[in-house]
Amino acid sequence: MAGIAVLCEVQGGDVSRGSIGVLEEAGRSGAALGVPVEAIVCGSGLDDAKLAALGGFGASTVRVADDALLASGIAQPVVDACATAQEAGGYRYWMAAASIMTADAMAGLAARLGAGIVIDAVELHAEGGALVTRRSGLGDSVLAHCGFVSAVGVVVTRANAFAATDGNGGTAPVERFAPSFRAWSQAVALVGHEDAVETGPDISAADVLVAGGRGLGEASGFGQIEELATAFGGAVAATRAVVDAGWYPYSAQVGQTGKTVTPNLYVACGISGAIQHKVGMQGSGTIVAINKDKNAPIFDYADFGIVGDLNAVVPQLTALVKARG
């Protein structure tokens, strides 16, 4: 029986921790199904000796596509590489930890192969000789048991769903392959990049985080967020939407494209709580939400929610916390 391929994303020269977590989970599924798991790595100037270490996380073979076209973070050349690997490997399943690039790459691969695709998978199970995922739905109120009818199945797992271990120190053979690139994959190119600049305190180390979203109305709304954070002795976090809008620095961003945080207390102010934000903060100890929209998804996973005007509640809370000294 053909095995499982895991697309392992390289970020900043290293395979992402999220990818390693999925590789290990795929290893458990592969063992239950009796099939091998291979790691597929795409990039440019990759170090084979370093990638061999993926063997310590469950890969039986590491297949590497190394080409300048694969260094841009653009998904479509990666689709081509995965499709080339599929021709040789005949995999039954493809998996990747959700990121901006991998989600697009797995979507493209599914379309190319006529394969079913399941996104936002939070569990993988071997049932009846096949892989059956648990796909979270309706604000995480239900798990749909999604399997595949098609010959190949593609799974995008929720970011941070599978934590990586330190591995067993093993190695796997590394084999290089040359993708055949399609014309449309080369009709898109990276023409500029600005690195995220780290400013302010490290929010991943903070014990208390007070986070602001679009519901603040404007950039100046962060003033009261900062005051509450100071009263708690904590730091300020922000959503992608307000960071993109320039209201607050990137280094404060929590979520799929930002940081993953686990403070003892997370106070979400004016944040609706879409899945991309949730995956970055759901491990927090106590979650408090203040939002004027009682239907906001954030209330589904908060411990304490206040439906109301944050411009009234936040200053009151700041004064009360300060008064306790």
Place this chain on the structure above:
Amino acid sequence: MRIAICVKEVPDPTAVKRIDDGSHRLVRSGENTLNPYDRHAIEAAVQIKEGPAPDTEITIVTMAPESAGRSVDRALAQGGDRSVHIADEAAAGSDLLGTARILAAALKRELFDLILLGQQAADSECYVMAGLVAELLEVPCITQAASIELADGSVTVKRQVETGYDTVKAQLPCVVSVSDAINDPRYPPLPAIMGAKRKPHEVVTLAELGIDASTVGAAGAATSVGGLSKPAGRGDTIVLEDDGTAAEQLLAFLVEKKVVA
């Protein structure tokens, strides 16, 4: 410039959503509305038409039951010039791949320069439709656009990625999904809402698009849902409406839980 915008009708966020125990499909019989993320894509198209390309025609493309006409009208009111509504009972039960095949078939009939989508659907939180459709159309794809610029047959997009901001340039035709940070969609004025019904509405079937019904819908689904279960919850949630004392009650809760000393 010819712009197509793929939109989706989703259950109204104020309605209680549930999945049918028998079919394992989302029950769509309640109040429905235009996917809020799609409004950002429409606004982006309207800004292109108001700015660099005044001769732009904006086509709203959707796959939905015939009853979705109101959501199509809503999209037209916000700035669409015409609509292509794929309505066919055989499309019901389409999974992501089936939906992409149907949208791609409708998009292939015409020559669009730019195909826009919202970043995700508010009901399924699906964020991969752009990647699926682009591959089926064999055109470049850029997702999560935080800004869009058009020049000389190409589109340049700024997008946030894990390591910062990328600027990506692609040749047209191109599929672009827009981030909800790209703009603040304007609410359509009353005359636009009234005028939406008079815009050209085309309702098409799968056969008219040349789609083999066995490759889409429930019959052609590549994925299957074998059951449903309840995830382990976080425990009880306290939600209260602020009557002026919510901050005090919150602090008492945090003190009791020893989160605050």
